[in-house]
Amino acid sequence: MERQLIRRLFPSGKKHFLASILDYSGANRLLRHWDSWSGLLVLNYHRIGDPLECEFDRNLFSASQETLEKQVRTFQSSCDLISADDLETVLKAPRGKHVLLTFDDGYRDNYDHAFPVLKACGASALFFIASGYVDNPRVAWWSEIAWMIRNAQVSIIPAGKWFDKPLPIAQGYPTQAIGQAVRKYWTLQDNETEIYLSDLSQITGAPRCTKSQAENLWMSWEIIQEMHQASMRFGGHTVNHPILAQLSAARQREEITGCRDRLTEKLGVAPLSFCYPVGQAHMFTSGTKQILKEAGYRFAFSFYGNYCKVSHKDWLDIPRCAIEYALPEVILNSRLTIPQVFAKN
Ligand SMILES: [Zn+2]
Numbered sequence: 001m002e003r004q005l006i007r008r009l010f011p012s013g014k015k016h017f018l019a020s021i022l023d024y025s026g027a028n029r030l031l032r033h034w035d036s037w038s039g040l041l042v043l044n045y046h047r048i049g050d051p052l053e054c055e056f057d058r059n060l061f062s063a064s065q066e067t068l069e070k071q072v073r074t075f076q077s078s079c080d081l082i083s084a085d086d087l088e089t090v091l092k093a094p095r096g097k098h099v100l101l102t103f104d105d106g107y108r109d110n111y112d113h114a115f116p117v118l119k120a121c122g123a124s125a126l127f128f129i130a131s132g133y134v135d136n137p138r139v140a141w142w143s144e145i146a147w148m149i150r151n152a153q154v155s156i157i158p159a160g161k162w163f164d165k166p167l168p169i170a171q172g173y174p175t176q177a178i179g180q181a182v183r184k185y186w187t188l189q190d191n192e193t194e195i196y197l198s199d200l201s202q203i204t205g206a207p208r209c210t211k212s213q214a215e216n217l218w219m220s221w222e223i224i225q226e227m228h229q230a231s232m233r234f235g236g237h238t239v240n241h242p243i244l245a246q247l248s249a250a251r252q253r254e255e256i257t258g259c260r261d262r263l264t265e266k267l268g269v270a271p272l273s274f275c276y277p278v279g280q281a282h283m284f285t286s287g288t289k290q291i292l293k294e295a296g297y298r299f300a301f302s303f304y305g306n307y308c309k310v311s312h313k314d315w316l317d318i319p320r321c322a323i324e325y326a327l328p329e330v331i332l333n334s335r336l337t338i339p340q341v342f343a344k345n
């Protein structure tokens with residue numbers, strides 16, 4: 001009976017229930033002033049703005065501009081919001097509640113919507129750029145998959161070469177089908193990815209995306225330079241955003257150093273931070289880390305949840321957790337006071 005009531009009041013489960021108690025009881029406010037944890041909590045954003053205006057994957061939106069501003073002010077009042085320039089000091093610090101904000105992929109909306117907020121709040125953030133999309137703007141593979149599924153002329157993708165079971169495409173917004181089709185891409189070898197996209201276009205009856213659909217989708221180098229001048233920091237995210245573990249060592253090196261060289265050329269300083277595309281634990285290997293080390297990277301960020309405890313030694317696998325569009329405020333507040341529980345993805 002109690003369980004049913006909790007489920008009805010807090011549909012996202014026990015964590016939401018616990019977070020609500022912590023928040024409404026005032027415990028979160030109290031804990032903000034206590035050393036309830038020490039280390040570095042790295043939060044990750046993708047797109048900022050209104051997902052309903054997006055023709056690609058709406059799940060990539062992390063916050064509206066208004067929500068982002070509110071969140072940044074909360075981080076500043078409850079933790080020590082740091083810049084990427086402080087990373088080494090913070091990772092060596094014996095105590096402190098440090099928070100670092102990161103934005104992945106180099107979306108133009110980060111400049112339009114996040115940059116003004118960060119400037120107004122006097123905050124810095126670390127932006128990870130996939131340089132190939134800045135140099136040659138086009139729709140990225142994950143967005144193209146979402147677009148083809150959303151514009152499918154069929155209601156089901158039959159089982160066959162790519163899927164063991166038929167994949168139904170729900171009317172309206174087919175989140176599940178998009179998720180499954182993207183996850184399939186993650187498993188593909190380098191030489192299969194283009195064939196997969198082309199087959200998906202044929203099966204769905206949706207044409208491939210055009211270059212004009214990428215207009216204003218990505219930051220330009222001029223924008224990146226302007227943001228860098230204004231104390232924003234930039235890190236590498238490969239050239240083409242492949243799943244690194246699926247590539248040969250030589251191809252991984254190309255992707256990692258190619259991006260590093262473009263950032264160095266455009267910003268006049270070599271990037272020290274890198275973030276693994278998609279960033280799940282199986283998407284990079286010890287070989288990937290070795291290539292990063294040789295390429296001069298000191299910090300690399302993954303994306304499977306959690307925070308960095310004081311004792312964290314592996315600077316080439318710094319955990320991050322996601323900020324999602326529908327993330328309840330009580331969960332975010334609780335994450336800042338007890339990341340041991342609330343920073344798990
Ligand atoms: Zn990415």
